[in-house]
Amino acid sequence: MRKWFYVLLAVVILAAAIPLAGVGCAEKESYKVGAIFAETGVNSSLGTPERQTVDMMVKKINDTGGISGHKLEVIAYDTKSDSNECALVTARLIEQDQVLAIIGPSSTGESNFIKQTILDSEIPLISCAAGATIVAAPNKWVFKTPQSDVLAVRELYKYMKGKGFTKIAILTDTGGYGKGGKTFLESEAASFGITIVTAETFDAAGTDMTAQLTNIKNTTAQAFVCWTTSQGAAIVAKNRTDINMTMPLFCSHGVANMTFINNAGSSANGVIFPAGKLLVADQLDDADPQKAVLLKYKTDFEEEYSGKTADTFGGHAYDALNMIVEALKEVGPDKAKIRDYIENEIKEWPGTGGMFNMSPDDHNGLTEGCFIMVEVKNGEWTWLKPS
Amino acid sequence: MKAILRNKWSYLAFGALLILLAIVPFTPRLDDYTMLMTFIAINTMVTVGLCLLMGYTGQVSLGQTAFYGIGAYVSAILSKTYGVNPWLAMLIAAAATGVFAYVIGFPIFRLRGNYLAMATLGLVLVVYVLFRELGEYTGGPDGMAGIPYLSIGGLAFKSRLAKYFLVWFFCLAILLVSQNIIRSRTGRALRAIHGSEPAAESVGIDLSRYKIKIFVLSAVYASIAGSLFVHTLRSVNPQPFGFMASVMIVTMAVVGGLASIWGALFGTAVVRILSNEVLLRFGGLDIIIYGVILMIVMILVPQGLFVGLRDTYERWRLKRTRKGAVT
C-alpha cells in the first residue's frame, strides 16, 4: 500500500507541476479573448451551442488570415452552470490568461455574479444571458447580446392582447430565468389589459408538473404562459396533453431549440412563443437586413456540426464574438478602446438577435422589433406573420 | 507560543505555509494563482470545522454550507441593504449562526449515523430554498451584487493582494485557534470521545455538550468564511450553498484527512487545485478525470492524503529508530 501511495504522490506533484511548466512565453501576436460558457450543468443547453459557435468562428477567422494578420485565440472555460466556478474562471482569464475581452456567461445569475469583478477589473464583457439587470446602471463595461426578457414578455403580451386574452395564468421555474420572466410577466400585464389569475412555479429540473397544471386547469384563466427553458417546457407541454388540458399554452423564447420539439413530440404542436428570427431565417424577406447574417451563421454552423441545427443561443455568442472581432480590427488590442468601440460604433448592426444600436445608456441595443411570433406546427417552426 | 504549536513539526509546517503565502503573490508565474489561493483559504475555513466535527464525533454533517450561506447572506444583507459596517455585520452573522447552530444542534445530535446525515442534508436544502425564495431580502435566485468592501480606517480591502492577505489572516487564525483547542481540555475530551464514546461517558464526559460545542464552532468558522466570501467577490447568490457544494466540502475534508487541521487545508487545496488548474486544461473531460482521481485517491489512501502522509512518515521514523536500536 505504501508503494502505491508514493506513486500517487508523485503523480499529484507532477500534475501540479504541469501548469507551472507552461508552454513558453505567450505569443505576442495573437489576440486573446476569453469565453466562459456553461457547457455542463443545468444551463448546458445554452452553453454547448455557444461554445461550438465560438470554436467554429475561431477556425474560420484564423483560416482566412485572422484579425488584420493577428491570430485570434479564444480561451474558453466551462463554468459548469455554477456561479462560484464562473467567478473563478473569470478571475483566471483576467489575471492569468490576460485576455482583452470576455464573452459569456450563459446565464443571468452567473453574469450578475461576476459583474462587479468585471467593473472593478475594467475589462469589456459581452454576456450571452437575457436578464435586463445584467446591463443595468451603474455599468460601464458589461454588454449583452440576447434580447432582454422584458422585450420578449412585451412581444408575447402584444400578441395575446391582439387575440383577445384578458385572463391568464403563469407558470415559471424557480431559477433565475423563470424568476426574471415572472417579474416582467407580472409587471407588464396591466399595460396590456391582462390579469394574471394565478402564478405557479416549479423546479427547473423537475420531471412532472401535473400538479401545477391541474391548479391552472381549474381556474378561470383563458390561456397560460410557461416561462422556462426547453427541458422543463417539453415536460409542461407533455403533461398538458396528458391531462387533456385545452387551455392554450404560450412559452418563452427559451424553447427555441429542437430539444423542445424532440422531447415534447406531438404535444409541442400549437405552442406559440416569441423568438429571434433565426428560426425562420429562410422565410424572411430578402430585404430584411438580418437575413444575410442569419443565413451565414446557420450555414456555417450546420456545415461544421453536421446533424445539429443552429439555435438562438449559439447566435448570441456569434453576435458577441463578431462585435469584439470588429472592434479589434478597428482599434486593436486595447481594452478601453474595445469598450468604447462597442458602446459607440455598434449602430444599425445586424446580428442574429436583432438590429443592434448600442449606446452609453443601452448596452443591449435591441428593441421589441427583434422578436417574431412562432408557432409549432407539425413539429416545425412556423412564422406567425403579423396580418 | 508553546501552547499553540505542539512540536517542531507544527512550527515547521506553519513556517513553511507562511513562507509559501508570502512568496506566491510576488513571484512572476505564481502570482496568477493569487485568486485561487484566496478561495482555498475561504474554503479551508469551512472544511476545518467539518474535519473536526467528523473526525471527533464520527458523524457526517452535510450541513456546513448552510452555515457558510447564512454567514454570507447575513453579511451581504446587513452591509449592503442596511448599510451596517461590514466588520460589525460579520460579527453579527457569526453570532447569529452560532446561536442558530446551538439551537438546532440539540435535536440534530439526538439522531445517529444516517439519520443525522439526513437531518443536516435537510438543513442545507431548506436553507437553500429560503435563500432562493426570500427574494426581497436575498435577491432571489440571481442574488445580490455591489456588496461593499471590508476596510480598516480609510483603506478598503479592494485589491487582489489585500483580499488575499486578509482572507489568509483569518484562515491562519482559525487554524491556530483550532490547533489550540485540540491541545486543550476540550480537545482531550474530544479525543476521548473519538476513541470510544462509552469509555468517555464513563469518565464523566458529557457527549452531547462537546458534540454541540464542535458543531457550533464549525458553524461559526463557516459563517466567517461566508462573510469573507461575499466581501471578496462582492456578489452573492444561492448556488455556492446548495447540496452539491455541501458534498464537495465533505469530499475536501475526507480527501485531506479527518480529525486533522492540516488535513483540512491539504484536502481543500488538493481538490481546488485539481478542479481548477489541472483539469481546466482538459475541456469536457475534466469532470471525468476529476471523478477518477477522487476515486483513486480514496481507494489508495482512504484515511486522507495528509493523514496518510503523516502515518507514512511516522512509520518510516519508527523503522529508522528500530534499525538504530538494533545496530
Added chain:
Amino acid sequence: METGQFLQYLVSGLTMGSIYALVGLGFTIIFTVTGIINFAQGEFVMLGGMLSYILFTSFGLPSGLAILLSVVAAALVGIMLYLLGIRTARKASAVSLVVITIGASIFIRGVAGQIWTRDPVRPPYFSGSESLSFAGAYIQPQVLWIMGTALVAMIVLHVFFSYTMLGKALKACAISRAAAGLVGIDARAMALIAFALAAALGAIAGSVMAPHTTVSYESGVMLGLKGFVAAAIGGFKSHTLAFFGGLLVGLIESLTVAANWGPFQSEYADAVALIALLIILLIRSRRLSTEERAS
C-alpha cells in the same frame, strides 16, 4: 375541489413517489448488505434511461431488447464499481467509501455527458401515449408502468430477502459479516450481488420512467437525492418503508403545490417535503433510541 381534480393531484404525487421509491430501494439494497451509502445510485437510474434511448435510437434495437441490454450494462457498471472502487479500498472507513461513490457518480455522469449527449432525451412509450381517464382524472399508460414496476419491485425484494436462501444470506451479511462468514457465507460475493442488483433495479427504474420524464446525463443528481430521502425514511434497512417513504415524498410535494396556501406553495414544495421527513425522522429516532437504551 371536485374528485377529479383531487385525484389528479394524487396521480401526480404517486407518479413521482413511485420513481423516488424505486431509487430508494436501490439505496436500501446496497446498504442492507454492505453498510455503504451508494451516492452513485442516481446514476444507475440515469444509465438505464439513457442507454435504452441510445440503443433504440442510434443502434436501432427494438425497445424491449434495448431496455434489457441497458439493465445488464448497468449491472456490469455496478459490479465494476464494487470491484474497483469498494473492494480495493480495504481499510477504508464508511465515509471514505461514500466519497468513492461520490467520485464514481461524478465519473459516470461525466462520461455519459461526453460520449452521448448533454441534451435531455426521451425514449418511446411502452404502450402508447393516450391518457386513460377515470373519475375525472387522467393517467398516462406509462405512469401505470412506473407505479406497477415500483410495486412489483417492492414485493419481489421483500419476498426475496425474507424467503429465499440467497436473500437471507444477503441479509445475514448486513447483520454481521463475521457471523455470516462462520456459517459459510462469502460476504464479498454477497456485496457483489448487492451492487449488481441495485444497479439493475436502478436501470429498470430509469428505463420505465424515461419515456414519461425525459432523461439527461444530469438526471441522476436529483433522483439520487430524492431516493436517498425515501431510503432514509426506511432507515436504509426496510424495503417496504423505503417504498412507502418514496410515495410519501411524492405525495407531499404534489399536495403542497395543490394547496397553494401560506407557506405551502409550489416554490417551497421541496422544503416542505424535507421538513415533514425530518419530523418523521426525529420521531422515529426517539422511539429507536429508547429501544436501544432498553436493550
